[in-house]
Amino acid sequence: AQRVTQPEKLLSVFKGAPVELKCNYSYSGSPELFWYVQYSRQRLQLLLRHISRESIKGFTADLNKGETSFHLKKPFAQEEDSAMYYCALNDSGAGSYQLTFGKGTKLSVIP
Amino acid sequence: DSGVTQTPKHLITATGQRVTLRCSPRSGDLSVYWYQQSLDQGLQFLIQYYNGEERAKGNILERFSAQQFPDLHSELNLSSLELGDSALYFCASGPNSPLHFGNGTRLTVT
Numbered sequence A: 001a002q003r004v005t006q007p008e009k010l011l012s013v014f015k016g017a018p019v020e021l022k023c024n025y026s027y028s029g030s031p032e033l034f035w036y037v038q039y040s041r042q043r044l045q046l047l048l049r050h051i052s053r054e055s056i057k058g059f060t061a062d063l064n065k066g067e068t069s070f071h072l073k074k075p076f077a078q079e080e081d082s083a084m085y086y087c088a089l090n091d092s093g094a095g096s097y098q099l100t101f102g103k104g105t106k107l108s109v110i111p
Numbered sequence B: 001d002s003g004v005t006q007t008p009k010h011l012i013t014a015t016g017q018r019v020t021l022r023c024s025p026r027s028g029d030l031s032v033y034w035y036q037q038s039l040d041q042g043l044q045f046l047i048q049y050y051n052g053e054e055r056a057k058g059n060i061l062e063r064f065s066a067q068q069f070p071d072l073h074s075e076l077n078l079s080s081l082e083l084g085d086s087a088l089y090f091c092a093s094g095p096n097s098p099l100h101f102g103n104g105t106r107l108t109v110t
Helices: none
Strands: A003-005 A010-014 A019-021 A024-026 A032-038 A044-049 A072-074 A083-090 A099-101 A105-110 B005-007 B010-013 B019-024 B031-038 B042-050 B053-057 B064-068 B074-078 B087-094 B105-109
Touching (some): A003 A083, A003 A099, A019 A105, A099 B042, B005 B087, B010 B019, B019 B087, B019 B105, B031 B074, B042 B064, B074 B087
Parallel strands (some): A010 A105, B010 B105
Antiparallel strands (some): A003 A024, A032 A044, A032 A083, A083 A099, A083 A105, B019 B074, B031 B042, B042 B053, B064 B074, B087 B105
């Protein structure tokens, strides 16, 4: 069965420091991976999807199939980045998005 | 604004009761997905409807049911509520782009 692991429940960094939020997955096929962000009990917002390879709010993520990882990175953390971050995997095939989420990592950026 | 509307925002009810959560998808989206977010289990997929028909089931209890109406809005019915059902219930719509989530309904069972 597919699984998404985010090993850190909480990550604290100082403003201006680099950030890396880890995500590992187990999946037998070709995964489609996403990062979602949730600010202070608000709705989940799509941050990144691996197929688009774009940078949103300074965040990037690269799919590493060899290491089965999809870590989220940002070179310089900002206070407004403080939020819950969820890595998610879509294993349902084209046209359906039954996402399997990791448990999430709470990022706290210290001023 | 994601365009996905969920009502009510908050719901407080007692054990054994039944509640209905409502979701209106983004304009043009045919699929509605329901997710449960709890402290214990994290975010879990419950069920998906596509153009009025059930498409997929996840970790949805038998006490829970859902439907999607001709106007594409969806309702999630939770019955015989237990304390452990207290959670944030999210609706999301698709399917031709990554899911866009609503603001959720926070259910508190006392």
